Amino acid sequence: MTAVELTRAGLQVRTSDYGAFCRDIAVLARDHGIRLREVLPADESLESVFAYLVAN
Amino acid sequence: MTTIELRNVSRWYGNVVAVNDVTMSIEPGVTGLLGPNGAGKSTIMHMIAGFLPPSRGELTIGHGSSWRNPGVYRQVGLVPERDSVYAFLTGEQFVVSTAKLHELPDPAAAAARAIALLDMAEAADRKIATYSKGMRQRIKVAAALVHDPEVLLLDEPFNGMDPRQRLHMMDLLDKLGSEGRTILFSSHILEEVERLSGTIQVVVAGRLAASGDFRAIRRLMTSRPHVFTVRSSDDRLLASILIGARGPAGPR
Numbered sequence: 201m202t203a204v205e206l207t208r209a210g211l212q213v214r215t216s217d218y219g220a221f222c223r224d225i226a227v228l229a230r231d232h233g234i235r236l237r238e239v240l241p242a243d244e245s246l247e248s249v250f251a252y253l254v255a256n
Numbered sequence: 257m258t259t260i261e262l263r264n265v266s267r268w269y270g271n272v273v274a275v276n277d278v279t280m281s282i283e284p285g286v287t288g289l290l291g292p293n294g295a296g297k298s299t300i301m302h303m304i305a306g307f308l309p310p311s312r313g314e315l316t317i318g319h320g321s322s323w324r325n326p327g328v329y330r331q332v333g334l335v336p337e338r339d340s341v342y343a344f345l346t347g348e349q350f351v352v353s354t355a356k357l358h359e360l361p362d363p364a365a366a367a368a369r370a371i372a373l374l375d376m377a378e379a380a381d382r383k384i385a386t387y388s389k390g391m392r393q394r395i396k397v398a399a400a401l402v403h404d405p406e407v408l409l410l411d412e413p414f415n416g417m418d419p420r421q422r423l424h425m426m427d428l429l430d431k432l433g434s435e436g437r438t439i440l441f442s443s444h445i446l447e448e449v450e451r452l453s454g455t456i457q458v459v460v461a462g463r464l465a466a467s468g469d470f471r472a473i474r475r476l477m478t479s480r481p482h483v484f485t486v487r488s489s490d491d492r493l494l495a496s497i498l499i500g501a502r503g504p505a506g507p508r
Contacts (some may be wrong), residue, residue: 203481204495210487211495218475218482225486228497235489242483246450249474253458253465254292 210238257284258318258331258406258438260304265313267299274299276462277313282440286433286454289442296462297442298337301411304440305334317407330358333400337411339392343385347376347395350384354399370398374428390421397428408432410441414449426452 203214215221222239229236260282267275275296291297302308303315306322306329315321322328341350351370355363371380374394384392393413400408410429414422426449433439433454443449449456450470458465458473466473474482488494 204498206491206495210485211491211498213484213486213498214481215484216478216481221482221484225498229488229494232493232497234494234497236486237489238485238487240485242485243480244471244474244482246446246456246470249466249470249477250290250446250458252477252480253473254460 212242257436259283260407260438260440261314261316262300262304263314265300265303265310265315267296267303267308267311273462275303275310275459278459278462278464280457280464280467282438282457283455284433284436284438286429286439286441286452288449288452288454288456289440289459290446290449290456291442291444291459291465293444295459297444297459298411300459301409301440301442305332305409330403331406333403333405333408335393335396335400335408335410335413337415339396341384341392341396341399344383346381346383347371347387347391347398348380350395351380351399351402355402358403360403366402366404367398370402371395373401374398375424389416390418390424393417393421393425397425401432405437407438408440410439412443413441414443414445423451430454 205212213221225239226236262278262280265275265278266273278300289297289300299308303310304317304322306325309323315323317328317332320328322332345353348367348371351367352363355366360366371377374397376391376394376398379387379391384395387395393416397410397413413425417425429439429441430452439454455468456470457467486494
């Protein structure tokens with residue numbers, strides 16, 4: 201599954217491992233001299249949680 | 257402090273199962289009972305309020321059952337979904353009459369306190385017929401709170417309210433919850449509900465689909481990939497690193 205998408209608002213990243221992603225992105229960015237400006241969960245709203253529950 | 261407990265509660269109407277083996281514990285604070293229309297929210301509300309007995313299972317408020325137990329209403333306030341208010345009464349008359357039904361020692365003082373709590377003092381001497389939907393909702397809540405109950409049940413309190421009125425109601429529920437009352441509201445409207453600090457119980461097709469803090473619920477949905485928006489000094493480079501990474505940060 202391709203999970204990184206370059207959009208106008210930044211990158212859209214999909215990952216199945218929430219904790220590991222949050223840990224590793226900081227290390228990867230630092231190692232490559234990239235400054236992170238924003239890391240924001242995009243589907244953690246009540247709306248999306250609700251939609252997932254209803255769909256299951 | 258009063259807790260509402262449902263243990264393996266089911267309710268059916270003829271062959272239709274409206275609520276299927278629901279177990280939940282509603283603690284002091286604010287709890288939202290959420291679900292699409294027809295999920296069984298109202299049936300659960302009605303059983304808690306004592307309007308319907310469970311077909312199976314056990315339901316208690318504090319230490320007593322709510323079915324055929326009028327004494328429970330001394331500690332429970334109800335805000336029904338329907339606009340079941342007497343439009344020919346003034347707001348104050350309506351709340352005072354509720355206080356009298358509860359046989360409170362000083363109905364006028366109790367009504368004044370509840371009306372002030374809902375910020376309705378200015379409109380209290382107007383007939384309810386002249387109220388907006390949001391004001392009617394507030395006067396219903398004032399009537400439900402007139403006997404200072406520990407438990408407040410609200411069926412779809414945000415229906416027909418505009419966003420500003422919803423926020424106002426939400427703030428009020430938050431305040432009541434933080435005072436140690438047990439507040440349960442049902443809703444299929446999710447806008448603004450997530451601002452509430454409390455927990456949610458999600459009912460889908462008569463079953464309890466999830467309960468707790470919605471962010472925690474989201475984390476537990478491991479079958480759904482998490483979506484992040486990331487902005488950095490070099491998005492293009494970061495994208496290629498993330499795609500190339502073999503660790504957990506890489507795509508999967």
